[in-house]
Amino acid sequence: MAKTALQFQHNGRDVAIFVDGGTNLLVALRELIGDMTPKFGCGQGGCGACSILIDGELHLSCLTLAETVAGRSVETLDGIKEGPNLHPLQRAFADNFAAQCGYCTPGMLMAAKALLDRNPQPSRAAVVEAISGNICRCTGYEPIINAVLAAASGGRARA
Amino acid sequence: MLELRKDIFADERDDNLKEIGKGTQRQDMLGHVTGTSTYFDDHKLQGMLHLKVVRSTHAHARLRRIDTSEAERSAGVRRIIRGSDVPRNLNTLLSLINFGKDDEPSLAVDKVRYKGEPIVAIVADSPREAYEAMAKVRIDYEPLPAVLDVEDALKPGAPVVNDTYPKNAFIYHDVYDHQKLRFGDVERGLAAADHVLEQRYQMSPIEHAPTETNGSIAAPDTNGRYIVYTSTQALFFSLDTCAKILDVPSNTFHFIGGTVGGGFGGKVDTLTEPLSILGAMLTGRPVRYLFGREEEMQYGPPRGAERIYIKDGVMRDGRIVARKIRAYFDSGAYTRLSSYAAVKCAAHLPGPYTIPNVYGDVYCVFTNRTPATAMRGFGVTAMDFAIECQMDKLAHLVGMDPMEFRILNAYRDGDMKAHRREAKNTALIECVQVAAEKAKWPIREEFKRASSRKEGGGSRAAIPPTPRESYAPATAPSQQRTTYDRAPATSREPPSPPPPPPPRPLAPSHGAARFSSVFGTRRR
Amino acid sequence: MSVTVRTFTSTGEAAAVLSSDRSARYLGGGTLVMRALNEGDISISTIVRASDHALTRIDATGSRIIIGAGVTFARILAERDLGFLHAAARSIGGPAVRNMGTVGGNLFASIPYGDFTVALLALDAVVSVQGGLGSRDMPIEEFLQTRERQTGTLVLSVSFQKPASADAFRYRKIARIKPKGGAVITLAAHLPVSSGRIAGARIALGSMAPTQIRARAAERALEGRTLDAATISAATAAAVEGIAPADNALASGWYRREVVGVHLRRLLSGQE
Numbered sequence: 040m041a042k043t044a045l046q047f048q049h050n051g052r053d054v055a056i057f058v059d060g061g062t063n064l065l066v067a068l069r070e071l072i073g074d075m076t077p078k079f080g081c082g083q084g085g086c087g088a089c090s091i092l093i094d095g096e097l098h099l100s101c102l103t104l105a106e107t108v109a110g111r112s113v114e115t116l117d118g119i120k121e122g123p124n125l126h127p128l129q130r131a132f133a134d135n136f137a138a139q140c141g142y143c144t145p146g147m148l149m150a151a152k153a154l155l156d157r158n159p160q161p162s163r164a165a166v167v168e169a170i171s172g173n174i175c176r177c178t179g180y181e182p183i184i185n186a187v188l189a190a191a192s193g194g195r196a197r198a
Numbered sequence: 199m200l201e202l203r204k205d206i207f208a209d210e211r212d213d214n215l216k217e218i219g220k221g222t223q224r225q226d227m228l229g230h231v232t233g234t235s236t237y238f239d240d241h242k243l244q245g246m247l248h249l250k251v252v253r254s255t256h257a258h259a260r261l262r263r264i265d266t267s268e269a270e271r272s273a274g275v276r277r278i279i280r281g282s283d284v285p286r287n288l289n290t291l292l293s294l295i296n297f298g299k300d301d302e303p304s305l306a307v308d309k310v311r312y313k314g315e316p317i318v319a320i321v322a323d324s325p326r327e328a329y330e331a332m333a334k335v336r337i338d339y340e341p342l343p344a345v346l347d348v349e350d351a352l353k354p355g356a357p358v359v360n361d362t363y364p365k366n367a368f369i370y371h372d373v374y375d376h377q378k379l380r381f382g383d384v385e386r387g388l389a390a391a392d393h394v395l396e397q398r399y400q401m402s403p404i405e406h407a408p409t410e411t412n413g414s415i416a417a418p419d420t421n422g423r424y425i426v427y428t429s430t431q432a433l434f435f436s437l438d439t440c441a442k443i444l445d446v447p448s449n450t451f452h453f454i455g456g457t458v459g460g461g462f463g464g465k466v467d468t469l470t471e472p473l474s475i476l477g478a479m480l481t482g483r484p485v486r487y488l489f490g491r492e493e494e495m496q497y498g499p500p501r502g503a504e505r506i507y508i509k510d511g512v513m514r515d516g517r518i519v520a521r522k523i524r525a526y527f528d529s530g531a532y533t534r535l536s537s538y539a540a541v542k543c544a545a546h547l548p549g550p551y552t553i554p555n556v557y558g559d560v561y562c563v564f565t566n567r568t569p570a571t572a573m574r575g576f577g578v579t580a581m582d583f584a585i586e587c588q589m590d591k592l593a594h595l596v597g598m599d600p601m602e603f604r605i606l607n608a609y610r611d612g613d614m615k616a617h618r619r620e621a622k623n624t625a626l627i628e629c630v631q632v633a634a635e636k637a638k639w640p641i642r643e644e645f646k647r648a649s650s651r652k653e654g655g656g657s658r659a660a661i662p663p664t665p666r667e668s669y670a671p672a673t674a675p676s677q678q679r680t681t682y683d684r685a686p687a688t689s690r691e692p693p694s695p696p697p698p699p700p701p702r703p704l705a706p707s708h709g710a711a712r713f714s715s716v717f718g719t720r721r722r
Numbered sequence: 723m724s725v726t727v728r729t730f731t732s733t734g735e736a737a738a739v740l741s742s743d744r745s746a747r748y749l750g751g752g753t754l755v756m757r758a759l760n761e762g763d764i765s766i767s768t769i770v771r772a773s774d775h776a777l778t779r780i781d782a783t784g785s786r787i788i789i790g791a792g793v794t795f796a797r798i799l800a801e802r803d804l805g806f807l808h809a810a811a812r813s814i815g816g817p818a819v820r821n822m823g824t825v826g827g828n829l830f831a832s833i834p835y836g837d838f839t840v841a842l843l844a845l846d847a848v849v850s851v852q853g854g855l856g857s858r859d860m861p862i863e864e865f866l867q868t869r870e871r872q873t874g875t876l877v878l879s880v881s882f883q884k885p886a887s888a889d890a891f892r893y894r895k896i897a898r899i900k901p902k903g904g905a906v907i908t909l910a911a912h913l914p915v916s917s918g919r920i921a922g923a924r925i926a927l928g929s930m931a932p933t934q935i936r937a938r939a940a941e942r943a944l945e946g947r948t949l950d951a952a953t954i955s956a957a958t959a960a961a962v963e964g965i966a967p968a969d970n971a972l973a974s975g976w977y978r979r980e981v982v983g984v985h986l987r988r989l990l991s992g993q994e
Contacts, residue, residue, distance in 0.1 A: 059324070061326070069240075069242070070242060073242065075233070075234075075236075075240040075242075076232075076233030076234075078237070078239075078409070078410065078459070079239065079410075079411075079488075080409045080410065080411070080459075080491070081491035082490060082491060083491055085491070086409055086491075088409055088410075115233075116232070116233040117233060120232065125231065125232070129231040129232065130231075132230075132231045133223070133227045133228065133231050136224070136227075138224070138227060138230035138231060139224075140408075140409070140410075140458060140459050140460045140461075141226065141229065141230030141235045141457075141459070142237065142408075142409045142410045142459030142460055143409050144230045144231060144233070145233040148231070148233075174409060175409070176406075176407055176408055176409050176460045176462070177460060
């Protein structure tokens with residue numbers, strides 16, 4: 040199979056890989072880069088488990104042709120920690136019991152980050168809208184929404 | 199937050215416990231929020247192959263011919279697996295506890311019994327190459343009439359779904375085609391009732407739709423064993439099932455799992471492990487078999503559909519005097535766990551109410567639908583739905599408030615349940631009272647004062663005379679029992695008069711004995 | 723046969739490949755083509771891309787609006803001049819899908835998707851397509867009727883007349899899940915008013931036939947009338963004419979047929 044060379048920034052670090060034609064970014068990240076934080080849930084754009092940021096915008100890595108990120112910046116959950124410290128969103132998710140099985144959590148966190156990067160003080164409705172493309176099957180939307188709001192208010196929980 | 203009503207349950211729990219009753223952090227939370235919790239598919243193995251399955255396009259068909267010759271020559275294909283490659287190509291999940299007969303192949307051989315049934319597995323270098331080979335498998339079907347309705351399936355002359363059970367019903371203890379509950383004389387109760395209400399209820403199959411689809415990765419280990427990373431919810435159950443199907447000792451496998459991306463009962467069927475391990479055995483390479491979303495939704499096992507008929511006799515004052523239930527649990531084409539679901543269904547009759555005459559027949563039925571499996575209270579939830587709908591209708595029929603109607607009929611501590619066990623720690627009355635209070639639903643003073651701890655037992659503890667039905671003596675064959683079983687109970691209840699209520703234990707006795715729906719009561 | 727990706731700077735070269743290679747698909751936002759590949763659609767073995775900036779241009783300054791086929795829904799939402807289309811753009815997917823999905827791709831999205839196309843149909847849009855032999859403009863209805871064949875062309879842009887007033891264009895998507903979910907029914911109406919009477923009414927429906935369709939009988943009931951209760955009732959009664967809704971996981975065809983009039987009434991009477 041013909042392979043194509045691909046370079047991009049992965050969580051601030053330059054990476055270079057060779058991809059097969061038609062490889063999606065989810066497979067490229069997981070199998071070629073070794074970043075297992077984006078998850079496969081549907082391959083259809085229906086669940087949001089593979090959500091990542093491309094140049095700061097929320098995208099679905101399973102529906103992104105890998106070579107379209109050439110020269111661009113890709114950010115995954117693996118890159119949001121601040122050194123050894125959790126990102127405020129990660130801390131808020133833990134404090135608010137916003138994960139059960141944990142499978143939707145990487146995508147939820149990236150969708151939440153995309154929101155807070157743009158709108159640091161979102162309304163509850165804005166949070167609901169921001170995570171509307173992410174499915175949680177353990178029925179944890181309320182704690183997730185509360186966690187995002189808590190992170191937005193700097194750790195001070197609000198109703 | 200959880201609230202324990204000490205006014206009602208003063209002696210239920212010690213308040214000085216360190217962990218119980220307190221919020222505590224999940225031990226896997228740090229892994230979840232950092233994305234480092236390791237699910238089965240997070241293992242990247244050198245030289246891993248990809249397995250995909252060709253599935254039946256018919257609900258019921260004979261397989262005249264399966265031609266894989268072109269697929270075998272397709273680029274990137276390492277191995278085609280057929281039913282004849284599976285060492286023991288017939289299994290039933292609960293055979294591990296000697297319950298039920300082997301009825302389901304890993305790969306269909308002569309017949310397919312539901313749309314989506316696996317027929318051929320393809321192991322290839324890449325998913326794309328597996329898909330391309332799948333398109334080259336030629337299957338010659340002879341479509342057969344399908345039966346998709348539980349009651350149609352039990353009619354004489356219905357198409358036989360599963361040859362292991364030619365009457366389309368699971369057979370309990372080699373004798374019974376359904377689960378039966380008899381308590382008192384339901385016909386007399388119905389005849390004496392002021393009103394009789396008969397209704398039909400139905401619940402559809404429900405897909406668990408876990409965010410992580412079913413799957414597994416199997417790889418040859420360095421010591422002749424196989425490492426299996428799996429999404430299973432039942433690690434050792436799956437391990438033993440694989441050992442049986444692949445006809446090897448169970449220590450052949452090292453199963454790694456436990457971090458599951460949502461299961462809800464949909465990941466206990468060991469759907470992928472036997473084939474991924476067999477693929478690894480036949481190719482000597484790691485093999486990954488992951489359900490796509492479409493496969494998960496269409497062919498992953500759902501909660502089984504149920505159809506329930508309830509006929510109740512109720513008095514003008516609101517007392518239910520007879521409840522007769524006929525229920526059909528749709529197992530789909532194979533048994534999986536539905537035999538057990540029907541047992542639970544019967545064990546849940548007649549709901550949490552004290553009714554002097556109860557009659558129940560529950561069938562586990564085979565149809566040409568996707569096999570059903572476990573899902574959160576399976577066998578119970580549909581029956582609850584039906585019973586509680588019926589309770590509302592009955593309340594309306596006698597002109598009673600539905601909350602008060604439930605309090606009136608609720609079982610109380612010391613009452614005899616239809617299964618001939620004493621009701622203990624019932625608390626339904628208190629639950630209804632608290633629900634009414636929270637919902638600001640007015641109930642009358644006498645119902646606010648009712649208590650599950652008062653006025654139970656006595657005549658309510660009696661086992662009523664129950665008419666016998668003639669049946670062949672039922673001694674369970676030894677194959678149906680495990681060594682853990684006690685000998686079957688031989689005592690017969692007296693036709694009349696009812697025995698005095700059993701003495702009430704002074705201390706709470708829960709935990710002393712355990713009731714198993716499959717095997718009966720066991721001492722801990 | 724594996725998948726080959728071919729990227730061109732000019733739309734002409736891209737269109738030439740699309741028209742000559744039956745296994746070629748144009749990759750817009752990826753929400754259709756990548757999904758098909760993920761699900762094992764082996765009929766696609768060439769992915770065509772074009773980097774021509776014209777494909778991502780929005781011209782919303784004049785009375786005739788032109789939207790490049792590669793414009794995403796997020797960009798429409800960021801464009802103040804396209805405010806009348808924001809409800810339609812916002813009704814699609816979640817934020818990630820709106821960052822990826824394009825106007826051109828939506829023309830090819832089958833039920834229960836393709837909501838934005840319902841809005842375009844009500845606007846009487848013209849679709850500019852480039853084939854192997856050159857480009858041409860095609861009424862959107864004709865495009866939808868020949869959609870299967872259009873995978874062999876490259877959609878360049880859509881264009882339409884801007885509605886005269888905010889009230890003249892209405893859109894409504896009925897979904898079981900909010901804020902995101904596949905459509906039970908999608909409705910859009912363009913009701914230009916001339917001397918107090920409706921002139922050139924357009925009502926478009928999604929999920930009511932194999933492709934998005936116009937509700938012509940309902941349009942006729944509105945034409946030349948004022949939008950009063952009697953007119954709305956007449957249009958509502960006519961809503962079921964010519965529809966052929968199918969069953970899917972979101973709703974049965976029967977249900978869709980039963981409720982289309984209810985939702986059309988709400989749309990026309992401005993009810994929430």
